Amino acid sequence: MFCIHAKGQTVLIFMGSKLKYARETDRLIQITNLSKIYHTPHQDILALDDVSLSVRRGEVFGIIGLSGAGKSTLIRCINMLEKPTRGSIMVDGQDLNALKQRELRQARQKIGMIFQQFNLLSSRNVFDNVMFPLEIAHIPPQQAQQRVAELLELVGITDKARVYPDQLSGGQKQRVGIARALANDPKILLSDEATSALDPDTTRSILKLLKDINSQLGLTILLITHDMNVIKQICDRVAVINESRIVEVGDVISIFSKPGTPTSQSFISSIINKDAPDEYISNLINRHSGSYSCLVRVSFIGASAGEPVISSMIKRHGIDANILYGNIDRVKDVPFGNLTLELIGDREAVRQSMEFLKDSGLEVEVMA
Amino acid sequence: MITAQITGWASSLMGISLGADMAWVWEKVLQATWETLYMVAIATGLSYVFGLPLGVILVTTEEGHILESKGLNRVLGTFINAVRSIPFIIFLILVIPFTRLVVGTSIGTVASMVPLTLAAIPFVARMVETSLKEIDWGLIEAALSMGASAWQVIIKVLLPEARASIVLGVAITTINLVGYSAMAGIVGGGGLGTLAYYYGYQRYEDLIMWVTVIVLIAFVQCVQMAGDKWAGKITNQRR
Structure with missing residues (x-):
């Protein structure tokens, strides 16, 4: 892989056989060598270890990890709710570490955030809750x-x-x-496990809303989750975080x-079965000990x-060809499946058949 | 009318025949009740003027909070504990020089307000602190994520969210101050305390003693009921 600087900010990046155009300004969030250490009286806890990531303008970027992996700290570093111990966070060309308190507050107005526990003010009705960020930004009341x-209207x-949050369902x-989160026209929406407290149907409708907002308003979304389904349904790119x-x-x-x-494998197998059960396969192999047979996994x-x-x-x-196991799924809008x-x-x-499958554009993996 | 009933009930309870001195008892009790009310109301009000901000400071200067300042927090906490550990009856005497300085005398209702207020301030600060700590950190985090300043968090999140709990705190503070005011009454602070002490204790006038007790019970009930009702109204409005 190599880069060529040409014509201002345009950079050509060759990755394998694919040619990708990426403008540097398209990196809306740029995290470089970010580390976060929590000091406790007994020990220092390393919550983030040298994390570098970039999020492109207009994409839905997911970060998946188990609880305690550090994803929650990572998303809070992006609006400086957690101060990084080392490393830099650039949001739309602005180094958040270098900002003064007042400037940081202004920058935060352009970074919306939604939460697992919603965090609505119980002392305000729905209208006034949405009004809240506009009051903070000192928008004149009528305009607000x-x-x-x-x-x-947008969120339906x-x-x-005029209803108070206590009377609403989780989805509402x-x-x-x-x-x-959208009130002050943010450049980015940070989503902190926004659907983790919701049932599957509601999760789907909220994800659909987020996807619509992403495509209609062109809003960049960065989300963290422990649920691979969320990644599968709305993300363009994903980062896997572990320890x-x-x-x-x-x-x-x-x-x-x-x-x-x-x-990553364990996250994926949590929602997609790639293989038939092991004993089933080993029985089959023994049965055909007479003629030549080969077990392959084909992905398309x-x-x-x-x-x-x-x-x-x-x-x-x-x-x-004996079909042992098959599965087809949809990732974002692309059909995706595999066949054992x-x-x-x-x-x-048999060897030529495998060549044929590869030539047809399929992934072929010999299992036994 | 209600009070007439109460006295009627109280005297028949004790088998005292009521004659011309009933009118005299009434006059005394009424005046003393008024003094107590006045003293307690002003002291409660003043103690919140100072105690509420102190409570807010206690919470927000804690480690990791929006105005983190460990030194200030520790100094304030220690000071509040120190004042609260002095029994009120001693505190009352201890602040006499200050009371004289402010009011000019250490006797009477107005003079009593000084020790009452001073003693209630740290109490109020702790009550407010407890109320504010009930608020989920997520709400504060959400406000910060929108770019709220510390002041905006206090005014728009902490205080409104804790309103019902703060109102209950006001009721508790008022009731406490009624008790304190009786102690102040013993050293010449006026109000029901003085009445009960001079007539009930020193002159063995049981009637006055009992009437005072009943008025106090009624008053405390009313304050607690009003507080509950007000807090309930705030909470119900949100449901």
Whole structure:
């Protein structure tokens, strides 16, 4: 991989065979060598260990990790609710570490945040809760009221304007939270486990709302979660955090199809079964001890899911294919699946069949 | 009318025949009640003027809070504990020079307000502290994430969110001050305390003693009920 600086801020990055254009200004959040240490009387706790990440303008970026992995500290460093011990945080070209208190407060107005526990003020009704950030920013009342009305419309809770948070369901509370976070036209929305306290149906509707906001307003969203479903449904890119370190970063689809670390694998297997049960497979292998057989896992992404590749292979190479396990899923909007096949026949024919599958654009992995 | 009933009930309870001195008892009790009310109300009000900000400072200067200042927090905490550990009856005598300085005398209702207020301030500060600590840190964090200043957090989050709890604190403070005011009465502070002490204790006038007790019970009940009702109204409005 190498970079060429050309024409102002345009940088060409060659990654494998793919050519990507990325403008430097497209990195809305740039985290460099961030570490956070909590000092307690008995010991120092390393919550973040040399984390570097960049989030592009307009994308939905997910950070997934188990509880205690450091994701909560990481998202709080982005609006300086937690002060980094080392390292820098640049948001839209502004170094947050270098800001004075007043400047930081102004910068925070442009970084919206939503929370797992919603954190709505129980002393204010829905309308006044959404009004709150506008009061903080000293927006004139008339203008602010108009803005609140628009926001309530956007998140679909106009009818609840005069209701107090205690009377709302979890999903409605989070909608208020989202409206409040959007009030000052932020550049980024930080989501701290925003759907973790919600049931699956409500989670889906809140994720859909976030996705709509991302595509309609072009708002960049950075979310943390422990739920791979959230990543699967709305994220463009994902970072996997484990024991205070980022262990893997990439497009969601490529992490799903080829997880590079045990942590990612276990997150993915938490929602997608990739394999048939082990005993089942070992029984099968013993059964065919006479003729040559080979166990392969075939993964497909996107368009090839629609073509009759397996049947062409059987016809062309004259072998038998025993389908042991199959699964198809959708990651963001791309179909994504895998198939465990037993290929039975002549050793050479089996080898050629595997070549054929690879040539058809599938991932082939020999299991036994 | 209610008070007439109470006295009627009280005297029949004790088997005392009531004659012309009933009117005299009434006059005394009424005046003393008024003095107590006046003394306690002003002292409660003044103690909140100083105690509320102190309570806010106690909470917000804690480690990790919005105005973290360990030194100030420790000094203030120690001072408050020191004042609170002095029994009121002793405190009353201890502050006499200060009372004279402020009011010009150490006797009477107005003079009593000084020790009452001074003793109630640290109490109020602790009550307010407890109320503010009930607030979920998430709310403060949310406000900070929107760019709120420490002042905005105090005015728009801490105090409004703790309103119901603070109101209950006012009721408790008032009731405490009624008790304190009786002690002040013994050293010439006026009000029901003085009445009960001079007539009830020194002259064995049981009637006055009992009437005083009943008035006090009624008063405390009323204050607590009013506090509960007010706090309930705040909470119910949100449901």
